[in-house]
Amino acid sequence: MRKKILGFLLTVIMAAALTGCSGSNTQTAKNDKKTLYFIPIVDTGAYWSPMKKAAEEEAKKLGYNLVFKTSPPSEQAKNEKHIGFLEEAIANKAAGIAIAPMDPDMFDRKVKEAKDAGIPVVTFDADVKTKSNRVAYVGTDxxxxxxxxxxxxxxxxxxxxxxxxxxxxxxxxxxxxxxxxxxxxxxxxxxxxxxxxxxxxxxxxxxxxxxxxxxxxxxxxxxxxxxxxxxxxxxxxxxxxxxxxxxxxxxxxxxxxxxxxxxxxxxxxxxxxxxxLITGIVDQDSYAIGKTVIDVLDKAVKGEKIAADYPIPVKWVEAGKIVEYGKEKQKQFTAETK
Incomplete structure (x- = not known):
């Protein structure tokens, strides 16, 4: 009888130990996938859409959950709305934030709040007033x-x-x-x-x-x-x-x-x-901007050394070359997204 009791107790102890290990692994798995916030001005058009796609793909590749936040161009309180997205990211303790600030002064204080909370912020497309409040800027000058x-x-x-x-x-x-x-x-x-x-x-x-x-x-x-x-x-x-x-x-x-x-x-x-009706354009490589933003933010999250600015140059395209230029951009985009 004593042997049966001892055997039962041993079985219970082993089961508890296994359950404890399983719970620990589950918790670790949940914490493995960190969250990044990506907040562009809009998400439509030939400039913003490739940027969004690049950011989503690079975040997935690097193992991040990307929270995408924006508002339509017609939004009346657009600055306030996007500052609200920043507040949400801070409240949710995001691993990092990428934002295109529409006003260098209005967004400056909130970006500093993220910095004070230990959350690295990468600005893109536009910058905040105080450069030391963000870790890097990515995009066109x-x-x-x-x-x-x-x-x-x-x-x-x-x-x-x-x-x-x-x-x-x-x-x-x-x-x-x-x-x-x-x-x-x-x-x-x-x-x-x-x-x-x-x-x-x-x-x-x-x-x-x-x-x-x-x-x-x-x-x-x-x-x-x-x-x-x-x-x-x-x-x-x-x-x-x-x-x-x-x-x-x-x-x-x-x-x-x-x-x-x-x-x-x-x-x-x-x-x-x-x-x-069109004479010529200068074009930004928005896909490169989206990809670079996530790469830089990833390095910042990991505490790796990064530069303060990552400039993306523009290219002049005459009207007669726009069609061919568009085809080349599409080929490049398709190749990069595979």
């Missing part, structure tokens, strides 16, 4: 990218013998950091190439369309009618301005007379090439 577009626009006008006239600017949001830098860069680059003739050009009041092509079309049509000497327009990125500007130029019969310089590749440009 928007002022330099704007300068490149401004220089190319000025070179094109000079080639056409144009040394005076009105110039329009169209953007989704004129106060967004990336847009203010691009505007400043475009004007600086344009003036540097034009030299003394720069004083002969007048920059009209910039148009904001909140990514609504009907709005940019309406406002630009008004400017074209009021300024018959308009010679160029710069659209600073996203589908709304891209489409709205081309439609306005076409509706006013100004194709080939008002030269259009755009920002970022999108298949939308192909609709205006034959009719002379």
């Amino acid at each position: 928007n002022k330099l990218a704007g300068e490149e577009l401004g220089k190319k626009g000025a070179e094109y006008l000079k080639m056409k013998g144009i040394s005076a006239g009105k110039i329009a600017l169209v953007a989704v949001n004129l106060t967004q950091t990336t847009m203010t830098y691009r505007q400043a860069g475009i004007k600086a680059g344009f003036d540097s190439v034009m030299g003394p003739d720069a004083k002969n050009f007048t920059w009209l009041e910039a148009i904001q369309d909140n990514d609504q092509s009907s709005e940019s079309k309406r406002q630009l049509e008004g400017q074209i009618i009021a300024n018959p000497d308009m010679v160029a327009v710069f659209s600073l990125g996203s589908e709304g301005p891209d489409t709205g500007v081309m439609e306005a130029i076409k509706s006013q019969g100004k194709a080939g007379k008002i030269y259009h310089f755009g920002f970022d590749y999108t298949p939308t440009w192909e609709n205006g090439i034959k009719e002379g």
